[in-house]
Amino acid sequence: MVETHFIVREPLLDPKQKVIGFQFSWQSNNPAVESDVDSLDALLEFVAGHLNDDEKGFLLDDSLIFLEAAPQLLQVEGLKLFPPKNTVLILHKKHFADSANVAAVKTLRDLGYGICLRGAEITTLERGFFAFVTHIEVKLNAANFASQAKVYASLKQSSVKMVARNVANWQDFDACSALSLDSFVGKLHLTPRPNAAVKALNPSQTTILQLMEMVRKNADIQQLELVVKRDATLAYKLLRYINSAGFGLRTEVQSLKHAVQMLGYSPLYRWLTVLLATASTSGYSPVLLETAIVRGRFAELLGQMKMPKAEAENLFVAGMFSLLDRLLGLPMDEIMASIQLPDVVTVALISRGGLYGPYLALAEACELNSMLVGSLAESLKITAEDVNAAHLSALVWAKNVAAVA
Known part of the structure; x- marks a missing residue:
């Protein structure tokens, strides 16, 4: 079986x-x-x-x-x-x-x-x-x-x-x-609860998007720290995520500079994506956040079987962004206009096409009990055993991360 x-x-x-x-x-x-x-x-x-x-x-x-x-x-x-x-x-x-x-x-x-x-x-x-x-x-x-x-x-x-x-x-x-x-x-x-009060990104979300864009461009760490210091709560939450069991670090990260020195910019970008979702004031449900984290991690683990680690990390971002409109209570086109995503991530989000699309679609199918699970796995040449292992690992990983939210 x-x-x-x-x-x-x-x-x-x-x-x-x-x-x-x-x-x-x-x-x-x-x-x-x-x-x-x-x-x-x-x-x-x-x-x-x-x-x-x-x-x-x-x-x-x-x-x-x-x-x-x-x-x-x-x-x-x-x-x-x-x-x-x-x-x-x-x-x-x-x-x-x-x-x-x-x-x-x-x-x-x-x-x-x-x-x-x-x-x-x-x-x-x-x-x-x-x-x-x-x-x-x-x-x-x-x-x-x-x-x-x-x-x-x-x-x-x-x-x-x-x-x-x-x-x-x-x-x-x-x-x-x-x-x-x-x-x-x-x-x-x-299906998120309707919330007509949400008109635009709140100040915390705007700051996080600014940080994401700076990280994408490999901005100087001192510039990043200046932005983070504007919001003490944001800095505290970011370090909590980085030090969560989801990363499994043996040494506690004490500052943003320390995080970049230990991990580099790419992992920092993914945690900012999670932080963006939790900064919502739209009254999203906790289950929606946890589902997004599982989807992102699941897609990433599937990608690691077929592509370099750095490439697979983009799948985590794609998984989180695939539910970000519901988490933030804003239209997806408005969110995507606020930040420059790699073209391959954008294609995956819009049509489940391109290099990343099938991985995201497979992770999504397993949470929807879609009959496409088998055919998607076959198209990616990933065995049922490997899909199941990634699925269960993603659930455990997300449980540790969601506990910090």
Whole structure:
């Protein structure tokens, strides 16, 4: 499975739009081939190997991992490599008709694993199910909101948590939050909330863009420091990012000059890109920022397999910029008019074409569960195993960086 299946993800959000975990599922170029226990075991071992460290433990901290669970996955030994308190298996209601599956669920619950029930109608669900599950998937029906509100209020009295799927718009999201649903799975976060108040870049963003242009032209470090000193908060945040676990530096960077001496100009440019996104006053959601960081790092890691490191670093910038309009609440053409990007980055952003476009498109496809994942990887001559390794590494890297925001 590691060689033939691609990992795709959806973020799991809380009512404040914070990323509290991810739902993983597997996409195959040949869906007709059913996965056996051995192949599932190998896949889970692979995923666990990238999300665990012998010294640091689980690398996604307190994040939850929801795994699509066919019945055979319940018996897989590789599942035990995942921390029980962080792991929730999604199982369809129909699979509870098999006594062997129920016995396996009981064993996993005793070990501390979570079980999310899918395909159940809450209004007619037997109370006996509550002994087996920790989460229940629900779908908001805006036309029957009042009736649903009563059902959810009743369910809230139990220990079972509700996970909303297919929330279509921000109005529905707010309605679900009001009903005290615990978490949300889906792609709504890629549609930013409307914010008519944003008319132009704020002063911090203007300063950051000026710094980015100076770095691009390899301006003298003393000139850069003069600009940074205008905004003490900006300087503090920039050093926090550079010293974050995302870079893995052994020596703490004390100043901008020290950063340039240790790292050079190119890595500094990427952190300014992240800083630009976090300087927004448009009320962007934390999940959108984390998605941009994952996309940028994922694309960069894919690029490192085929091009020099310095070239691949441009892919990080392309990944961040691909969501920058939503993060800043401004039109993309206005943002791109404010800074000179390499032509190859511009082409990738506009059409997903050129040298960088396919790498950015592949990273994007894995977060959208697009059926183009396999064909894009094949066009780049990157194996499913390498794509999955880059994907998981990007998630861990972004988690460390996002924690600094």
